[in-house]
Amino acid sequence: xxxxxxxxxxxxxxxxxxxxxxxxxxxxxxxxxxxxxxxxxxxxxxxxxxxxxxxxxxxxxxxxxxxxxxxxxxxxxxxxxxxxxxxxxxxxxxxxxxxxxxxxxxxxxxxxxxxxxxxxxxxxxxxxxxxxxxxxxxxxxxxxxxxxxxxxxxxxxxxxxxxxxxxxxxxxxxxxxxxxxxxxxxxxxxxxxxxxxxxxxxxxxxxxxxxxxxxxxxxxxxxxxxxx
Amino acid sequence: xxxxxxxxxxxxxxxxxxxxxxxxxxxxxxxxxxxxxxxxxxxxxxxxxxxxxxxxxxxxxxxxxxxxxxxxxxxxxxxxxxxxxxxxxxxxxxxxxxxxxxxxxxxxxxxxxxxxxxxxxxxxxxxxxxxxxxxxxxxxxxxxxxxxxxxxxxxxxxxxxxxxxxxxxxxxxxxxxxxxxxxxxxxxxxxxxxxxxxxxxxxxxxxxxxxxxxxxxxxxxxxxxxxx
Numbered sequence: 001x002x003x004x005x006x007x008x009x010x011x012x013x014x015x016x017x018x019x020x021x022x023x024x025x026x027x028x029x030x031x032x033x034x035x036x037x038x039x040x041x042x043x044x045x046x047x048x049x050x051x052x053x054x055x056x057x058x059x060x061x062x063x064x065x066x067x068x069x070x071x072x073x074x075x076x077x078x079x080x081x082x083x084x085x086x087x088x089x090x091x092x093x094x095x096x097x098x099x100x101x102x103x104x105x106x107x108x109x110x111x112x113x114x115x116x117x118x119x120x121x122x123x124x125x126x127x128x129x130x131x132x133x134x135x136x137x138x139x140x141x142x143x144x145x146x147x148x149x150x151x152x153x154x155x156x157x158x159x160x161x162x163x164x165x166x167x168x169x170x171x172x173x174x175x176x177x178x179x180x181x182x183x184x185x186x187x188x189x190x191x192x193x194x195x196x197x198x199x200x201x202x203x204x205x206x207x208x209x210x211x212x213x214x215x216x217x218x219x220x221x222x223x224x225x226x227x228x
Numbered sequence: 229x230x231x232x233x234x235x236x237x238x239x240x241x242x243x244x245x246x247x248x249x250x251x252x253x254x255x256x257x258x259x260x261x262x263x264x265x266x267x268x269x270x271x272x273x274x275x276x277x278x279x280x281x282x283x284x285x286x287x288x289x290x291x292x293x294x295x296x297x298x299x300x301x302x303x304x305x306x307x308x309x310x311x312x313x314x315x316x317x318x319x320x321x322x323x324x325x326x327x328x329x330x331x332x333x334x335x336x337x338x339x340x341x342x343x344x345x346x347x348x349x350x351x352x353x354x355x356x357x358x359x360x361x362x363x364x365x366x367x368x369x370x371x372x373x374x375x376x377x378x379x380x381x382x383x384x385x386x387x388x389x390x391x392x393x394x395x396x397x398x399x400x401x402x403x404x405x406x407x408x409x410x411x412x413x414x415x416x417x418x419x420x421x422x423x424x425x426x427x428x429x430x431x432x433x434x435x436x437x438x439x440x441x442x443x444x445x446x447x448x449x450x451x452x453x454x455x456x
Contacts, residue, residue: 065291068288099380100336100339135379150363
């Protein structure tokens with residue numbers, strides 16, 4: 001029997017590629033997504049589509065209301081910045097930063113992993129072409145792993161958790177090439193922070209711009225077209 | 229202006245005492261509770277009552293559905309053990325253990341603390357008269373603090389978080405005496421894992437038994453009476 005892995009799946013480009021990598025490594029797949037009050041809730045439809053297109057993938061969408069906490073442009077009515085240069089993006093932690101989001105999400109993934117008796121958790125964090133979030137760095141992942149192994153029955157019993165971050169030192173272009181190699185259908189994914197009411201990407205938020213740059217550098221056409 | 233503190237408040241004896249301690253230390257109080265699909269949801273009414281009785285205490289109840297994850301007698305239809313001896317309770321991690329619960333709750337408390345620009349988080353974990361949960365130990369709290377300071381914008385900016393565990397080395401009797409000193413009204417609290425439909429405690433689950441033992445050892449009468 002294949003070992004089980006829990007994969008954090010937002011429905012975006014990075015997490016979808018991460019799911020494909022976990023699949024290529026032979027894991028029994030348990031994708032977890034979060035209905036957290038995000039402005040771009042449409043990403044959950046993408047996550048469902050990606051999970052369905054990945055044969056044998058289980059999928060759980062957990063409700064956790066981060067809109068009650070707010071303090072982010074993604075979980076409030078605060079405006080999402082548009083048209084920023086790469087320099088502007090990397091100058092500081094952006095207003096789309098959601099306080100402690102990866103810690104909340106990894107905790108819930110850890111809870112599910114423990115419930116499933118899985119030891120492997122995959123997360124598509126990326127410290128290179130990232131958007132300046134502190135909870136995407138390797139030292140953070142290492143600290144969380146240590147916490148996870150002290151927090152849980154499984155950890156106490158010596159069945160420690162491993163957190164896999166296969167994208168951590170890849171550029172967006174490398175991620176896309178890797179995904180295409182593994183047969184990922186990027187037309188199913190959604191990256192935009194501030195989509196139009198019809199669900200189409202704005203084409204101008206940090207996430208859209210990083211995605212465009214990635215496809216350009218990979219020399220591939222993005223199957224998703226921006227605009228209303 | 230007093231510094232803000234986020235206090236995890238279940239509505240039980242330990243967290244209510246912790247709130248009183250944070251108050252006595254002069255913090256501006258932000259209590260956080262969780263509607264997590266717990267069998268004993270009635271504890272949220274206790275949490276509300278305690279917060280209201282604590283002058284100037286803000287209160288947030290965050291929805292996070294751990295029943296979707298299950299694997300605990302507190303978040304499923306699995307039976308809650310009754311009438312166990314102290315030896316049985318400390319022999320192993322009980323079925324009321326909720327996978328990664330304190331990590332999920334501390335993550336959400338951390339998110340709120342960051343949103344509020346608070347640096348202090350209080351949690352009423354207790355490593356002595358506890359019920360065998362791994363995420364109540366000092367080494368766990370230390371690891372979580374390190375993770376928190378790597379995870380967040382505040383941490384990166386050198387405004388590190390402190391996690392206060394004032395009860396960690398106290399017995400239940402000491403906790404009760406401390407609370408009474410600080411004027412805590414324990415009639416407002418709820419400890420039972422498996423209350424009767426009318427909300428009254430069962431008197432026989434681990435949590436009820438630890439509470440009874442605490443009041444006995446403190447030489448004080450529990451203002452709450454068990455039974456249907």
